[in-house]
Amino acid sequence: MTVNSAEEANQDVAYSKALKELIYQLADDDFLISFRGSEWLGLAPHIEEDVAFSSITQNTMGHAFMFYQLLEDLGEGEIDLLAHERHPDVRRNGIYLEKRNGEGNYLEEPYYDWALTVVRHFLYETFKKVKLEAITKSSYKPLANIAGKVLMEQPYHLAHWRIWMNQLLNSTEEARDRIEARLNEAWEEFGDVLEFGFQATEMEHFDLIIGEEELKERWMDEVAKTIPNLPSEPLGKKFGSGREGQHTEDLDQALATLSEVYLSDKEAIW
Amino acid sequence: MSNTNESNFYQEYEVFSKKSTKSPVQHQFSLLAPNEEMALSMAVENFMRREDVLDVWVVKRSDVRRMTSEERAQWTKRLDNKDYRKTKGYGYLRQKWKEKEQGMLDEKEILSWKEVKK
């Protein structure tokens, strides 16, 4: 099965529903994690890392932009509206990705945790790689093409966070403890990131992506290459499923911040 | 808390990069990193965010033997008497060949010989 355009996709209501659901996940994941990255700007452990990290954040927000563009093409509304105005209930990002960077906020007393950032980015970029690789074979060609493009610059991201992961796991006891604590926490929360939500069956049925279980296995195999001793408990989704529109206060904070100016004058062109 | 001294975190690395297959490796700048893996991972985005890059080298500064100030001052001056090494010393041939109604095989001409007849 091959679908070459938005018009074609929209002719089949069931197909386009599953397709949009999948793209919202991709777009919202990238948007939220890159928003968290933008809060870090200027506060990284040292200057060179700040610059490198910001490039990764910009790339990732650029990817979100391309996914929102696909949604715009499918008639969902224009990009900035999709990014800035949607209610939390219809946001589809995994809950772990909306999590605050640590205590405080970026304007005041930002006790951000680099261990959380390293663990989160490593797990997420690994996930993004396997998910996008699966999507390069998607029945919806415009999406498969974007996935291929994103995969061109994404290996650098994964390599970067893999280095951090490796080095912090193999240095001081304190660093290892901090990383392991964040890993255990991630294990309780990451579950929904790996899910496809309400349309999981349809997504697979329409060849939009491989099945959930297979993706999860691929992800686990990839993660285990870098972290030999993974937490033994099964993955949890402590706060519910972002894929089904469940979210935490952290998302409210993120949305209030990122849309503050956008909403200050909705007539305005910025 | 660890008692490790932080200053080891700030090792100096020189960064070099190559822009295209035809271009030589060029020095870009230096950065501070705790080790070469980190240095490499940060190098591209620190110095080549807006340009093409095909390859990057990072070299620990202490591994570079560079000229000292005195060496630069003393070893880099040459007498200007080495025309025999350069085409400049053979420029008179142009006139000679011209007399024989032949063109000069100069740099421009020779470097244009990428293809010959099959």
Added chain:
Amino acid sequence: MYNYIEYGSSEISNDNIDDQEKYEQFMARIEVGEKIEPDDWMPEDYRQGLIKLISMHGISEIMGALPEKEWTPKAPTMKRKLGIMAKVQDEMGHGQLLLRVAEDLMQPYGKDRGDIMEDLLSGDLKFHNVFHMPTKTWADAGMVGWLVDGAAIISQTNMLDASYGPYQRALQRICQEEVFHAQHGEAIIMALAEGTDYQREILQESLNRWWPSLLMFFGPASADTTGSSKQNIMIKYKIRKSSNEELRQAFLDKYLPRVFSLGLTVPDETVHYDEAQEQWIYQQPDWNEFKQIIKNKGPRSKERLRLREIAYENNRWVRQALAKDQVMT
């Protein structure tokens, strides 16, 4: 992007030029436009003047990232979010370039980046007056990008022929990126200037607030104003070419006509170009306030330093972890 013009309080002097011959050679080299490299002989006041200038310039870039960063996650569209991220990232990148230059100059004293950060946090190392000011609206993000960067471009391009090689090369890179910054700032401003009443309102309000800081940007015209000025030594040693006032006039020349062309005003009714004197006439900003600001007693000095302090202290464990001699990779 932000060059800090010298106005420190202590004069550095060449007490013991033990080697007059070396000094004369040095001066002869910079007279003919040769570049001085870190391991070349240099007069002590040259080295110390450069350390002060460049570490202040570098740390001002790092501190200068903070006011714009306040609006980075809030930028109103995805494209603006991306643009301002790239811009603030560049500021950090400029800080990186400049601090590397300063660090190499400080090496003979056994100091490194850690010391620069400590000096900033202790108040020994100052940062540029504009970055002690608050940002209140999105228009401020545009104002910093357009006019504060504009002022920075004026002062930095003035040093593109600086006699110190590493600084000159860093400035070359920086000024090339400033072209993007200038256009980034103009784009934000243009959208506001051609926008809704609300947008024009926040734009004018922002300019009113930033005006005194912009005048102060270049530092006092002479030592008489604030007690001391080290602009002369920087000119003598061919680091910069023009005086603070000449730079301020150049800024007004380039930017005021643009300000007016957007229908904006500045909060000084006396501002005009005097044809006879061939210069802009303006009301002096409050130089006493300026003195307070650069002593870290500006409206946002404490808060910005606090952010830097938290970032530094809170991540110390990361630097300690990777400072271990053997990190497995």
